[in-house]
Amino acid sequence: METSHVGLEPGLYIVAGPIGNLGDLTPRGAEILRLADVVAVEDTRVSARLLRHAGSDRPMIPYHDHSADSVRARLVDRMAGESVALLSDAGTPLISDPGYKLVRDARAAGRRITTLPGPSAAIAALTLSGLPTDRFLFMGFLPSKAKARGDALDEVAALRATLVFYESGPRLSDSLSAMAAHLGDREAAVSREISKTFEETATGTLRQLSARYADAPPKGEIVVTVGPPGEAPPPSAEDVDGALLDAMIRLPVSKAAGEVAKKFGLDRRALYDRAMELKA
Known part of the structure; x- marks a missing residue:
């Protein structure tokens, strides 16, 4: 088995690429793309442009949603003695992109895994x-x-x-x-x-x-x-009474009041008093 380039340990390197502007590739990311033994990419035509920008002549291997399991297995095997960079078409790999299975299998095999943070749309x-x-x-x-x-x-x-x-x-x-x-x-x-x-x-x-x-x-x-939903409207008296009656079937009055208080964000003592009225 071949050995990795000097200065780059064998394993998997998850490289975040630009989401549109090539200038957003980090210097560290560019260095990994220049030093890795192989770069696993979604589309070689897309990634070739980024590798040229980074000054990298490293070989590429297609790795995407439709790749056979055997492709992933071979990449994991290579990580034992070589450095494999994972690069998506845009942004951070694994975010709405293929790759989590490669990370999972690499970890299970005891391979070194390093992530290089960067752009995410x-x-x-x-x-x-x-x-x-x-x-x-x-x-x-x-x-x-x-x-x-x-x-x-x-x-x-x-x-x-x-x-x-x-x-x-x-x-x-x-x-x-x-x-x-x-x-x-x-x-x-x-x-x-x-x-x-x-x-x-x-x-x-x-x-x-x-x-x-x-x-x-x-x-x-x-x-x-x-954006998140607006504030929920306060519960009606009928909703509160119904919740108390349901809770009292299963729980003592004090615990029923506590459960409903937590559910609706209401005062526990007031709910206890109301529960006693309903029980009477």
Whole structure:
């Protein structure tokens, strides 16, 4: 088995590439691309341009969603004595890109794994959106079929977090409309061509943005950022009484009051008093 270049230990190197502007490749990332024994890439035509920019003449091996298991196994075998760089077409590998199985198998085989942080369209869009960033969920691409898309949105509708989606121009208006239908007409942002000459971020409600792009689908890579739901309305007296009666079937009065207090964010003592009234 061949040995790795001097100065670069054998193993897997996860290299974040630019999302549009070649100048965003980090110096450390460029160095790894120059020194690695082989570079595993999604598309050799796309990555060849970045390798030329980095001054790298290292050989490339296609590795993507449709690669056979044997390709991954051979890469893991090579990591025993060689350095393998993993590079996606744009941004950080594994984020809505193939690669997690390679990392998983490399770790199981005891290979050295190093990540080189860098650009990510999802994180960049969050910073541009002006929406809360303390809690967020990356959703990737929604399913193309309406039923599956609606189901995916319903699963996260109550989550109190900003949601981040990847989209394409032709699907954008329909996806924004589906988000409004299943999530509510929330504040949102559509960012496109991040780090490129025609970078743009449009903000508004989901319905406003859907109308904006209905007859003019944008070009380029698109990230949709959707704000969290508004504050939930306070529970009705009927809802509270129903919850107390249900809880008292299973629990003593004091514990039932505590459970309902936690569920609705209400005062436990007041709920205890109400529970005693209901029990009388």
